[in-house]
Amino acid sequence: MNQVHVESEFAPLRSVVLARSEVSAPESAASNPDLEFLPASARAKMFTGDLRVADPARQAAWEAERQAFAEVLQRNSIRVLTPRLLTDAEKETAGDDGYSNFFARDPFFTIGDHVIEGSLRFRHRRGEIWPMREIFDAEVYPSPARYVAVPPAEAARADDPSLGPGPFLEGGDVLVLDKHVFVGSSGLASNDLGYRWLRKYLAPFGYTVELVRLHENILHLDCALGLVRHGLMVVCPEAFLDGIPDRLQGWDRVEVTMPEAGLLATNGLPLSSDVYVTDPEFSAIGSQLENRGVTVEYVDFSITRSFGGSFRCSTQPLHRAP
Template sequence: MKDPSINRRTLLKGMATAFLSLAGFGMGPMARLGRASVRPGVSHEWGTLKEAVVGSPYVLIPENLSPEVRRWFPRSWLAFFDAHAGKTLAEADPVFFRRLESQMTAVMKVLTDRGVTVHRAPEMTRVELAYMDSAFPACGSQLYPRDPLLVVGDRFIETELFFPFRRRERFGIRRALDRRFAQAKMARVSMPPLVPPPVYGKGADPWGCGAVLEGGDVLVLGRDILVGLSGHASNPEGVRWLAGFLGAGHRVHGVRLSPHVLHLDCCLSTPKEGLAVAYPEAFPDGLPQCLRRWETIDVSAAEALEGFACNGLILDEKALILTAGVPRVADRLRAAGQEVMEVPFDAVTFFGGSLRCWHQALVRESV
């Protein structure tokens, strides 16, 4: 079912315009594994992870694929979607579904064994799936909670995503976390909605109607906040909005990316202060200025875009989880003093995102 020629941009464009919707996890609307007691906050990517929300595995294939959607979608997948229109992934391919669920569950166990409180994004309701259905058919996803929310310092932001169907993800995550944030007396801020809704036809400018910001583009490095600008997700207006919202206490830097990547976390990771994992060809202007004196582990296009070498799950400044399949990068990280746990995650990366996309940190200890 997977075409090895598909790159991350094509895959995510196809996925974003075509399918994904949850049907539940069998653990109630939210799973809390561990005990949350610390006020939410993230000041550095490498602060010790204490609490996170993670994705869920269920997928619903849309009833139909429009010609506009089909032009983005890999040909090798079209027959599968046409054959299983309207079905959940569990119905369409139960073996693949079980592997997806198993791989997610295994990483959740790693987290809980280390004392991390884990929340699971719940299924979407029919009302949530109908949000903006005039602009995009009723479909959605909770696989990757990284993008629809953002925690910077003690600010909890619901972002405004490029594709309308992805803006539905916030509602389930909101239901999952509202009580937690109420207990912490922490307000949730939603970015201004895009008005009018973007138009996606040939020659249209979908960024011309407001600020777009996606969590996969944002790296939190103390006062310095990096925001990727590939032309496919976050836009300059989103950078300006975030800078204005955070105020003088932070420096928000737009980082120009090559158009063959989607998000900043496709091509850059910061496992600890002074150490970066980077795909150099993704940065036409070079690495951000604040990283240029850091030790850098360079990765190839295949390692970044197919192996997701820059999209690991950082546990603390000495340890991280990385997908199996990039052994050279894992060895380089170990040589730099990192503890690296390699896990199978191919069923998750099949949908275009990896370990960082699959989780959003709510609490990281300050460093």
């Protein structure tokens, strides 16, 4: 039986879901204020419709990035699971909002032996969970893991910039450190109601869930903080409205600036406490990690990063444990 359990952000990665490269942007994307967290270079490349049609060369290069990353994972003896593509019916259901199937981190997340479907704030991302459910059928249902879902978000008026009360809870905001779980909230993704739901759900299982307030230009917590191993993190201190959480005080830091955080400098992926994957853009960070005894693997992820996510965003572990 395949195991489903995530102990921490840096426990040895055994089995992981790696995202597909599928997105269609609505005509309103270029003027959407919620996308201002993207760097100017990424906003300048905004497109309309399915990327396969709008820019086939960029689509092909994007898929090649993901394949190169998959090869690194497999070379490190990690089992890689791939979601299916969206169906025509699912694309039609999305309507004018557009659709996406491009970051596996957010539509669900794994905490201990709990697999939890999230509730995404952006309308074009709310169908991202559908392609994951075949994986749940094969991997989660046969396992002893619990499988639950955040309550669906309430409907909001078309002109409501908040997109309603939620609850919103996205995997990019959820970082696991044994029985302590951090949940980020900037106003762009997970919110207080989503945090309160997770706290209530996990309390009987002995977890502490901590809300971490973030700068309004930070999409998710993992865009400001990466736990590399116990006692070592990559972090953007400026992104935390209340300072770095007390639980992480005293940890060794590789610090990045807000502009670097916007480029996804903290969004590398530990394959274990000893091996870390990042983009060559962040070789200075890689050098600092290597000086601390971490082996760093590099994959060019520039196109993936232009969509607002990187290595952690592209993956969701099902099994991380010694």
